[in-house]
Amino acid sequence: MTDWTKNQLTKRLGLRYPIIQAPMAGAATPEMAAAVTRAGAMGSLGVSLQSNDATRAGCNSIRSKTNGSYNINYFVHNEATLDSEKAERTRDYLATYYEELGLGPVPAAKVSSTPFNEKNLALMLELKPPVLSFHFGLPKNELFSAIQNAGIFTISTATNVLEAQQLEDSGIDAIIAQGFEAGGHRGTFTEPYEDGWIGTMALVPQIVDAVSVPVIAAGGITDGRGIAASIALGASAVQLGTAFLSCPEAAIPDVHRAALKNARSDKTRLTSAFSGRPARGLENRYVREMAGREDEFPDFPILNTLTAPLRKASANAGRSDFIPLWAGQGVGLIKTMPAGKLVETLVTETETAIKRFS
Amino acid sequence: MTDWTKNQLTKRLGLRYPIIQAPMAGAATPEMAAAVTRAGAMGSLGVSLQSNDATRAGCNSIRSKTNGSYNINYFVHNEATLDSEKAERTRDYLATYYEELGLGPVPAAKVSSTPFNEKNLALMLELKPPVLSFHFGLPKNELFSAIQNAGIFTISTATNVLEAQQLEDSGIDAIIAQGFEAGGHRGTFTEPYEDGWIGTMALVPQIVDAVSVPVIAAGGITDGRGIAASIALGASAVQLGTAFLSCPEAAIPDVHRAALKNARSDKTRLTSAFSGRPARGLENRYVREMAGREDEFPDFPILNTLTAPLRKASANAGRSDFIPLWAGQGVGLIKTMPAGKLVETLVTETETAIKRFS
Structure with a gap:
């Protein structure tokens, strides 16, 4: 048996195994994160889509279940500005779908969520999660410095070598190298995407080869x-998202869960049509019909305010047509079992x- | 030291190492293939762009240098039909480039090369290379059967699970699983690409998981x-192309060789604008300016007849603007050394x- 606890990352974070469950905002739960951490890997919770109160409750829930390392993840997108013309055009596109689902008129677009801000920072300094990870780059300098000064271990995502070098220059503790295959949002923060x-x-x-921090x-x-x-x-460790999506602890709609069964690895697509930023999921009617129109949509995360009612109604109606079926290209290999048991299985498989080699 | 000769593929082909140098039509040479084979891996020669006489000379050259296994590779595209409208539009696009390079009028498009045919088969049955590999699927049934009956080991490329299953059903001996990162032409043979x-x-x-032949x-x-x-x-073995491109034995233009030095992995692109089929190379002016027009071009390999003079003139003028700078996404890791020495280095690195793990 390999002793995984020797590497610089597992040693620093007190992990038995170099495995991180991806934060998957909206899909990961405190139950999932705690189960993964208890099994010797690191659980994560993506909190970008929820209120500070919900984040506090989520962290407390994880801590009530385990003393081990866990990771809180924020999207740190740029401040979005509303492009009324794009928003109106998109409302026109979506109107027929709204009608089809009996949803009434498409709501007005609005700047729904802000980037990682002072209030989020205050909450993190209060809760002090062992690890704080970011997607789409890093928070503003003064906020990021405060996190580092608090001794919280920081991680962010790079999708190419230049992004990795930029993150290292900012003093990040570890870098996720996110390949093309990954499900969900691409962490890229330099254009062109x-x-x-x-x-x-x-x-x-x-x-x-390009950085000296753990990858x-x-x-x-x-x-x-x-x-x-x-x-x-x-790599010093791995981060798996799709592998954990079929676990009972995942908070995904039943139609998403059903779509993952027997899903084909060649049927995922990158699309910006749900949120305004490219993300990978299984192809469905919405992804297919919106392909090629992504440049006409309002920026992340404004687009979410236009698609959210559609996604919710689609899920409630048991239809996979209009919900993001996030999944990576490894989707053909996922297993359905509790998250803790999955960690054990992954270690045995490794x-x-x-x-x-022997 | 790992004993690589035990696996089913290396044992069958008599290789010391589970490494295959990719055939890279136009870039690989008999000298490269022989050097690789002599070093204990398997050398390959892509012969689709050359005459049967040149192929015979190439095989004989390899055999004069080594008794080991080598691989001859053919493109086995569908029979192309000339779409005059597309051809004329493409000639219009290319006219300014021809003018810029002082090339005169763009030649008429023609069906330049045929798929793997009876004459190619006769040559292969005469030369009996130890391994015959194909790109873009398989030859017609009766031709493929003749190859199998001659006891030649066959390999073809799959870019998704369904293609792999199709190849196995046809009785292929081994399957190349070609990922998105690969340089040169994508071997995909089912649409959509x-x-x-x-x-x-x-x-x-x-x-x-999907097939029982070696991958x-x-x-x-x-x-x-x-x-x-x-x-x-x-995988039972690997096939590397880009890694061998900077070897002195590679027959690539000097401007291609220069572009590979310090090339960035995030600067390769998939383009159909050279040949009519998607292939990965470093971005240059032609790739950039033709992006988004690929659907308007004539089919593979007809497009080659329109771009060939441009490529040649560009290379002769020492300009990288109009030549395909084939390279995979691992381009940032390539080393410049003789092919045999590279095989030894790869084994040590492995x-x-x-x-x-120890």
Whole structure:
């Protein structure tokens, strides 16, 4: 049995295994995060879509279940400005879908959520999660410094070498190298976004060579073979999202859960049509019909205010047509079992994969 | 030291190492293939762009230098039909480039090369290369059967699980799982092509699970870390192209060679604008300016007849603007050394990567 606790990242975070469950805002739950941490990996909770009160309750819930390391994740997008013309055009596109679902008129677009702000910072300094991770770059300098000064371990995502170098220069503690295969939102924060469409196999070793902080591989890693492969590439740990989506602890609509069963790895697509930023999910009617129109939509996260009612109504109606079926390209390898049991299984699979070398 | 000769593929082909140098039509040479084979891996020669006489000379050249296994590769595209409207539109697009390079009028488009045909078959049955590999699917049934009956080991490329299953059903001996990261032409043979845009990390284990023949990982594998990672994913061997492009044995224009130096992994793009089929190379002026027009171009390989003079003139003028700078996303990891020495280096690196598990 490999002793995983020796590497710089697992040692620093007190993990038995170099495995992180991805924060998956809206899908991960405190129950999932706690179960993963209790099993010796690191659980995460994405809190961008919820209030500070809900975040406090989520952290307290995790802490009531485990003393181990867990990770709170924020989206740190740029301040969005409302482009009325784009918003109106998008409302026109969506009107027929709203009608089809008996939803009435499309609501007015608004700037719904702000980037990581002073109130979020105050909450994090109060709760002091062992790890705070970010997607879409880093918070403003003064906020990020306050987090570092509080001794919280920080992680952010890079989708290419330049982003990784930029993160290291900012003093980040570890970097997620997120490959093209990954489900959900791409963490890219430099334009053009296409420059971050690099597969995990090529991305991880090039980021490992470019920075001196620990690198966490992500994207298409769904079983122990992918974990062993990532370690071989030079990663200190892996982050898996899609692998945990079918766990009973995941808070996804039943139609999403059903779509993941027997899903084909060649049927995921990158789309900006739900939130305004590119994210990977299974193709459905909405993704198909909106393909090619993404440039006409309002910026992240404004677009969410126009699509949210549609997503909710679609889920309630048991229809997968209009909900984001987030999934990475490893979707064909996912297993349905409790999150803690999944961690154990992944570790066993990793040991089996390593035996190929002996 | 790992004993690589035990696996079903290396044993069958008599290789010391589970490494295949990609055939890279136009870039690989008999000298490269022979050097790779002599070093214990398998050299390949892509012969689609050349005459049968040149292919015979190439095979004989390899055989004069080594008794080991080598691989001849053919493109087995569908029979192309000339769409005059598309051809005329493309000639219009290209006219300004022709003028810029002092080339005179754009030639008429023509069906330049045929798919793998009876004459190619006769040549292969005469030369009997130990391995014959195909890109874009398989030759017509009767031709493929003749190859199998001759006892030649056959390989073809899959870019998704369904393609792999189709190849296995046809009786192929081994399957290359070609990930999104790969340089040069994508081997996809089922439409829509996008369904084959799956990263190596996600693709390899899913194909390994779906078929019982040996799987060869390809795409973004550029050093020993990628080789070890591929073995962990379940691959029996790897195929590397980009890694060999800077070897002195490669027959690429000087401007291509220069572009590979310090090339960035985030600056490759998929483009159909050179040949009519999607292929990955470094972005240059032509790729940038033709982006979004690919659907208007004539089919593979007809488009080649329109772009060939431009490519040649661009290379002769020492300009990288109009030549395909084929490269995979691992381009930031390539080394410049003789092909045989590179094989030795890759093996040493692989052993080092494996040590991460002990």
